[in-house]
Amino acid sequence: MRKVYLDNAATTPLLPEVREAMLPFLGEVFGNPSSLHDWGDTARQAVDAAREQVAVLIGANAEEVIFTGSGTESNNFAIKGLALAQQSKGKHVVVSAIEHFSALHSARTLEKWGFELTEVPVDKYGMVNPDDVRESIRKDTVLISVMHANGEVGTIEPIKEIARIAKENKIVFHTDAIATAGTIPVDVKELGVDALSLAGNQFYGPKGVGALWVRRGVRIMPLLDGGVQEGGRRAGTENVPAIVGLGKAAELAKASMSARIKQLTPLRDRLLKELPASIEHVMVTGHPQNRLPGHASFCVEFIEGESMLMFLNMEGIAVSSGSACTSRALKASHVLIAMGISHELAQGSLLCTFGLDNTDEDVDYMVKVLPPIVDRLRQMSPLYSKFIKASKGGK
Amino acid sequence: MPVYSEKVMDHFMHPRNVGEIENPDGIGEEGNPVCGDMMTFYIKVKDNRLEDIKFKTFGCGAAIAVSSMVSEMAMGKTLDEAMKITPTSVAEELQGLPKNKFHCSNLGAQALHKAIEDYLSKQKAQGEKKE
Numbered sequence: 358m359r360k361v362y363l364d365n366a367a368t369t370p371l372l373p374e375v376r377e378a379m380l381p382f383l384g385e386v387f388g389n390p391s392s393l394h395d396w397g398d399t400a401r402q403a404v405d406a407a408r409e410q411v412a413v414l415i416g417a418n419a420e421e422v423i424f425t426g427s428g429t430e431s432n433n434f435a436i437k438g439l440a441l442a443q444q445s446k447g448k449h450v451v452v453s454a455i456e457h458f459s460a461l462h463s464a465r466t467l468e469k470w471g472f473e474l475t476e477v478p479v480d481k482y483g484m485v486n487p488d489d490v491r492e493s494i495r496k497d498t499v500l501i502s503v504m505h506a507n508g509e510v511g512t513i514e515p516i517k518e519i520a521r522i523a524k525e526n527k528i529v530f531h532t533d534a535i536a537t538a539g540t541i542p543v544d545v546k547e548l549g550v551d552a553l554s555l556a557g558n559q560f561y562g563p564k565g566v567g568a569l570w571v572r573r574g575v576r577i578m579p580l581l582d583g584g585v586q587e588g589g590r591r592a593g594t595e596n597v598p599a600i601v602g603l604g605k606a607a608e609l610a611k612a613s614m615s616a617r618i619k620q621l622t623p624l625r626d627r628l629l630k631e632l633p634a635s636i637e638h639v640m641v642t643g644h645p646q647n648r649l650p651g652h653a654s655f656c657v658e659f660i661e662g663e664s665m666l667m668f669l670n671m672e673g674i675a676v677s678s679g680s681a682c683t684s685r686a687l688k689a690s691h692v693l694i695a696m697g698i699s700h701e702l703a704q705g706s707l708l709c710t711f712g713l714d715n716t717d718e719d720v721d722y723m724v725k726v727l728p729p730i731v732d733r734l735r736q737m738s739p740l741y742s743k744f745i746k747a748s749k750g751g752k
Numbered sequence: 753m754p755v756y757s758e759k760v761m762d763h764f765m766h767p768r769n770v771g772e773i774e775n776p777d778g779i780g781e782e783g784n785p786v787c788g789d790m791m792t793f794y795i796k797v798k799d800n801r802l803e804d805i806k807f808k809t810f811g812c813g814a815a816i817a818v819s820s821m822v823s824e825m826a827m828g829k830t831l832d833e834a835m836k837i838t839p840t841s842v843a844e845e846l847q848g849l850p851k852n853k854f855h856c857s858n859l860g861a862q863a864l865h866k867a868i869e870d871y872l873s874k875q876k877a878q879g880e881k882k883e
């Protein structure tokens with residue numbers, strides 16, 4: 358059976374070059390970077406080299422890059438750490454309504470700790486309006502955090518404009534660039550941000566490693582106390598193999614970014630066009646143009662995502678969904694709901710994200726396999742039969 | 753993908769009794785307040801027994817398997833027997849359900865019970881009319 362992996366937003370595979378770079382650090386090179394001997398030196402040099410590679414990817418200085426255990430940790434660290442470091446100045450934080458849970462829930466935790474939170478809405482494309490951010494600013498606002506792009510609907514946010522507004526008001530601005538760093542050009546100076554999160558498994562690096570960049574001079578409170586690793590900002594013995602892998606992945610991403618974008622964009626565009634053309638009542642979610650290169654997301658009316666996923670999996674296709682039934686909490690995706698999509702329609706959420714292994718044949722296969730699955734589920738759906746009866750009776 | 757039993761997968765892939773009945777004796781519709789899903793059961797009753805059952809389901813794999821299983825368990829049963837089908841007995845017949853999918857089995861039993869109640873209340877209304 359054909360195997361088609363269209364879930365690169367969940368995680369990308371590890372590139373062979375990245376694995377090769379990591380291997381020595383899973384074997385003979387095992388020293389602790391903090392140790393004062395040759396073993397330690399070799400490990401520390403490897404970590405520093407990786408820091409440089411990550412810095413180059415985002416146009417930053419290496420000493421401003423802090424390695425973390427995941428994108429989730431980076432976002433937790435940024436939101437909590439940047440707010441807590443400034444709490445004597447004020448206790449108001451602004452985030453968008455469609456942040457990843459690692460950012461949104463961190464902000465809500467701050468609320469429990471006595472901060473006040475404003476969640477800025479998005480339009481039907483999942484786009485934040487910079488004016489809404491401007492209006493949400495108060496005298497006591499100390500942090501604004503808006504993601505660079507949303508991983509569920511692919512929309513790229515107007516970060517430059519929002520960063521400018523934050524700067525005008527002298528407010529620290531963090532962006533969650535987990536969906537973009539290593540995928541599309543990300544330059545911290547050009548974006549004008551103060552802090553930025555990224556994660557290795559979004560651009561063919563290993564899982565369980567991320568980074569937070571914080572501009573020099575911006576204060577952040579550590580979440581983990583302990584030793585003085587990462588300049589005292591993140592204690593804990595470094596995950597050397599993963600950090601080395603992240604560095605290598607960053608280097609490769611930088612070198613081949615435009616080629617990758619050129620490869621993924623036509624696949625995405627084909628699927629965005631061909632799925633709605635081959636199945637009735639399918640809408641594209643997210644921004645039609647301003648979206649991540651490999652990202653195609655939809656809502657299929659009258660059916661539910663998990664059952665779609667299960668049938669697709671049986672055909673060898675891996676995708677994901679923001680339906681309530683697919684979530685552990687049995688809640689529809691907060692992103693789709695914030696975009697004004699009904700709970701019913703959100704049930705049919707379908708997310709296909711392309712990676713470097715995908716080809717035109719994969720698109721062909723998806724477009725061939727999905728329509729009969731949708732048809733089969735619709736034949737079972739009481740919503741569909743109601744719709745058919747209403748449209749027959751009504752006209 | 754949730755870890756589903758073989759039985760659940762079988763009913764999900766080959767659901768029994770999908771469809772609608774024209775002029776049914778009873779209809780039961782149940783919405784899932786947790787995730788907004790929906791199940792509709794149609795029944796035909798003869799001599800106090802469920803002569804035919806059909807269903808339509810908008811929901812997850814478990815919900816589809818549950819409705820199929822409920823229809824199979826209730827087919828040919830007396831109304832009293834069918835009213836005794838519980839979410840637990842459905843889940844047991846399906847060789848268990850993942851914990852967070854248990855509410856889907858409520859949906860199935862309730863939709864069937866509603867269809868039977870619908871039938872009974874129609875019967876009663878007819879009886880009253882005759883008197």
Ligand code: FES
Nearest residue numbers: 682811812815856
């Ligand atoms: S119907 Fe939604 S989880 Fe089963």
